[in-house]
Amino acid sequence: MPTLHRQESVFVLELGDDENRFSVEWLKSVHSILDTVCEHDGPAALVTVGRGKFYSNGLDLEWLLANGDQAERYVTDVHELFARVLTLPVPTVAAVNGHAFGAGAMLAMAHDFRVMRADRGFFCFPEADINIPFTPGMAALIQSKLTPAAAVASMTTGRRFGGHEAAEIGLVDAVAEEDEVLSSACERVRALAGKDRGTLAAIKSTMFASAVEALRSTKS
Amino acid sequence: MPTLHRQESVFVLELGDDENRFSVEWLKSVHSILDTVCEHDGPAALVTVGRGKFYSNGLDLEWLLANGDQAERYVTDVHELFARVLTLPVPTVAAVNGHAFGAGAMLAMAHDFRVMRADRGFFCFPEADINIPFTPGMAALIQSKLTPAAAVASMTTGRRFGGHEAAEIGLVDAVAEEDEVLSSACERVRALAGKDRGTLAAIKSTMFASAVEALRSTKS
Amino acid sequence: MPTLHRQESVFVLELGDDENRFSVEWLKSVHSILDTVCEHDGPAALVTVGRGKFYSNGLDLEWLLANGDQAERYVTDVHELFARVLTLPVPTVAAVNGHAFGAGAMLAMAHDFRVMRADRGFFCFPEADINIPFTPGMAALIQSKLTPAAAVASMTTGRRFGGHEAAEIGLVDAVAEEDEVLSSACERVRALAGKDRGTLAAIKSTMFASAVEALRSTKS
Numbered sequence: 001m002p003t004l005h006r007q008e009s010v011f012v013l014e015l016g017d018d019e020n021r022f023s024v025e026w027l028k029s030v031h032s033i034l035d036t037v038c039e040h041d042g043p044a045a046l047v048t049v050g051r052g053k054f055y056s057n058g059l060d061l062e063w064l065l066a067n068g069d070q071a072e073r074y075v076t077d078v079h080e081l082f083a084r085v086l087t088l089p090v091p092t093v094a095a096v097n098g099h100a101f102g103a104g105a106m107l108a109m110a111h112d113f114r115v116m117r118a119d120r121g122f123f124c125f126p127e128a129d130i131n132i133p134f135t136p137g138m139a140a141l142i143q144s145k146l147t148p149a150a151a152v153a154s155m156t157t158g159r160r161f162g163g164h165e166a167a168e169i170g171l172v173d174a175v176a177e178e179d180e181v182l183s184s185a186c187e188r189v190r191a192l193a194g195k196d197r198g199t200l201a202a203i204k205s206t207m208f209a210s211a212v213e214a215l216r217s218t219k220s
Numbered sequence: 221m222p223t224l225h226r227q228e229s230v231f232v233l234e235l236g237d238d239e240n241r242f243s244v245e246w247l248k249s250v251h252s253i254l255d256t257v258c259e260h261d262g263p264a265a266l267v268t269v270g271r272g273k274f275y276s277n278g279l280d281l282e283w284l285l286a287n288g289d290q291a292e293r294y295v296t297d298v299h300e301l302f303a304r305v306l307t308l309p310v311p312t313v314a315a316v317n318g319h320a321f322g323a324g325a326m327l328a329m330a331h332d333f334r335v336m337r338a339d340r341g342f343f344c345f346p347e348a349d350i351n352i353p354f355t356p357g358m359a360a361l362i363q364s365k366l367t368p369a370a371a372v373a374s375m376t377t378g379r380r381f382g383g384h385e386a387a388e389i390g391l392v393d394a395v396a397e398e399d400e401v402l403s404s405a406c407e408r409v410r411a412l413a414g415k416d417r418g419t420l421a422a423i424k425s426t427m428f429a430s431a432v433e434a435l436r437s438t439k440s
Numbered sequence: 441m442p443t444l445h446r447q448e449s450v451f452v453l454e455l456g457d458d459e460n461r462f463s464v465e466w467l468k469s470v471h472s473i474l475d476t477v478c479e480h481d482g483p484a485a486l487v488t489v490g491r492g493k494f495y496s497n498g499l500d501l502e503w504l505l506a507n508g509d510q511a512e513r514y515v516t517d518v519h520e521l522f523a524r525v526l527t528l529p530v531p532t533v534a535a536v537n538g539h540a541f542g543a544g545a546m547l548a549m550a551h552d553f554r555v556m557r558a559d560r561g562f563f564c565f566p567e568a569d570i571n572i573p574f575t576p577g578m579a580a581l582i583q584s585k586l587t588p589a590a591a592v593a594s595m596t597t598g599r600r601f602g603g604h605e606a607a608e609i610g611l612v613d614a615v616a617e618e619d620e621v622l623s624s625a626c627e628r629v630r631a632l633a634g635k636d637r638g639t640l641a642a643i644k645s646t647m648f649a650s651a652v653e654a655l656r657s658t659k660s
Binding site: 359 | 469531552585586613636639640642643649
C-alpha cells in the first residue's frame with residue numbers, strides 16, 4: 001500500500017512495492033496522503049514513485065471484472081484522482097522507476113513533470129491492444145500533456161516506450177540512471193516547493209480546465 | 221482514378237497518376253475503396269500514395285469555379301472525407317511521394333502518420349497565397365496534428381516545405397528515399413494491422429472529437 | 441512611448457526605451473500605431489522591439505495598485521491588445537531584445553514569430569511567484585502558441601529562460617546576436633509582407649478562435 005516519506009520540503013509518495021494497481025483501498029490511501037501533503041504548513045512538493053519493477057500498472061482489472069456493477073463509480077474515482085493530481089496546488093513530478101502502463105501511465109501524465117529510468121521499464125498505453133478505449137476524460141488528460149504526434153504514436157499503437165524513446169517523443173521530460181531516478185525527480189521540484197498554493201492551484205486549474213471538465217463529467 | 225492494391229494486410233490506395241485532385245468522381249471512388257478496406261475480414265492497414273510527381277494537389281478548383289452553385293456541397297464532401305480518414309478504424313499512413321498541396325496536404329494530415337520523399341516534392345498549405353482561408357474544419361484538422369509553432373509556420377506563410385524541412389517541423393513523421401517511400405510507409409503500419417477496429421475507431425473518435433465536429437458542422 | 445519606423449514594407453514598432461510597461465497611454469499609442477500599419481496601402485509586416493535591456497515588463501502594476509477601481513477595464517484593454525496582435529492581418533514578429541516578463545512575454549507570444557537575443561535577457565512568466573494567476577484569456581493565449589510541456593515548464597515555475605533555453609523549449613523561434621535581433625526579425629517577415637490582409641486575418645482568426653474568445657470574454 002502507498003506510504004509517505006519526507007525529505008525536507010519534498011514529499012515522496014511511494015505507490016507500493018508491487019504492480020501498484022488502483023484498488024479501492026489504494027485510491028483512498030493515495031487521497032489521504034495527498035491531503036497530508038496539501039495541508040502541510042510550509043513549502044511542499046510531491047514526488048510519486050514505485051519500488052522495483054513497477055511504477056504502476058493502473059486499473060485493478062481483476063477486481064473490476066469481479067465487480068462490474070461498481071465499474072461506473074470506480075472509473076469516476078480514478079478520474080477524480082487524475083483531476084486532483086493534474087491541479088494539485090504543489091509542484092508534482094512522477095519518478096517513473098519501472099513499468100507505467102495504462103492508468104498508471106496516465107497518473108504519471110497528470111503530474112507536472114516525469115523522470116523515467118533509462119535502462120529498463122516501459123511507458124505504455126495498451127488500450128488499443130486490450131480493447132479498452134480511452135474515456136473522453138482519460139484522452140483529454142493525456143492529450144493535455146503531449147504534442148499531437150506523440151499522442152497518436154502512443155495512444156493508437158499500444159507501443160511500449162523505453163526511457164530514451166519516451167524522452168525523445170516527450171512522454172517524459174528526462175531520463176536518469178536506475179539509482180538516480182528518485183533523486184533526479186526530487187531535485188526537479190525542490191526549488192519550486194515554496195510557491196503559493198492558491199496561485200499554483202489557480203494556474204493549473206486554468207491551464208487544464210478542459211481536461212478537468214472532461215475527467216469530472218465523464219461516465220465510464 | 222484511385223486504385224487499390226493489397227500487400228497482405230496492408231492496403232495501398234493509389235490516389236491516381238496525375239495531380240490527383242478531388243473531383244466528384246474521385247471522392248466517390250476513394251470512399252468506395254475505404255469501404256472495401258474497412259469491410260475486409262482480417263487484419264488491415266491503409267497506405268495512400270500518388271504516382272510520379274504528385275501525392276495530391278487537393279481541391280478541383282477548375283471544376284469548382286465552373287460549378288459555384290455546388291460549392292457548399294463539395295466542401296461538405298471534402299470535409300467528410302477528412303473526418304472519415306481522421307477516424308478510420310484501421311491504422312493509416314500517407315506515403316507522400318511528391319507534392320502535397322492544400323487539401324492534398326490536409327488529406328495527408330488526416331492519416332495517423334506521414335512518410336515523405338526526401339529529395340523532391342513540397343508539402344504546402346498555399347491558402348495564404350491563393351486567398352482561400354481555411355474553413356474552421358480544415359484548420360481544426362491540421363491543428364489537431366501539429367504543434368502550435370508548426371501550425372503558424374505552415375498555415376500563415378504559404379511556405380513550401382521539402383521533405384527534410386517537413387520532418388524537422390513535424391509536418392511529416394519521417395522521410396525516405398524516392399524508391400523507399402511506399403515500403404517505409406507500409407512498414408510503419410504492418411505490425412499494427414491487427415488492432416481491433418471498434419477499439420481503434422473509438423480511440424481516434426475520442427482523440428479528435430473536436431476536429432471531427434468542426435469538419436462535420438462547417439459550412440463552406 | 442512607442443514610436444514607429446518603417447523599413448520599406450517592414451514596420452518597426454519600438455515599444456519604448458525603458459521597461460515599456462503597459463500604461464493606459466502606452467496602450468492607446470500602440471493601438472494607434474497598429475492602425476497606421478494595418479491601414480497602410482501596400483505590403484506590410486510588423487516587428488515589435490524594445491531598446492536596451494527590456495523588451496517589455498508587462499503590466500503597469502504600480503498604476504494598477506493606485507487605481508484598483510479601474511483594474512477590470514485595464515485588464516480588458518490588455519486582453520484586447522493581445523487579441524488584436526494575435527489576429528493582426530499582417531505578418532508579425534517580436535524582436536525580443538531584452539527582458540520579456542509577464543504580460544510583456546505574453547505580447548511577444550501573441551506575434552506569429554519570436555526572435556530573441558542570445559546572450560542576455562530573460563523570457564519569463566513570473567505569475568507563479570508574484571501570486572497573480574493567469575486569467576483564462578492569458579493562459580489560452582500562451583497555450584495556443586506552446587507545446588504542453590513548454591507551457592507547464594514556463595507557466596507553473598516562474599523560471600527565467602535565457603535566449604538559448606527559450607529557443608530550445610519553443611518559447612521563441614530563433615535566437616540572434618545582440619546587434620542582429622532586429623534585422624533577423626525583419627528578415628523573417630519581409631517576404632511575407634505582401635499577403636492579402638483579409639485572408640491572413642481570416643486564417644489567424646480561425647486558428648486562434650478559442651484563445652480570442654477567451655481573451656475577449658474574460659473578466660479580470
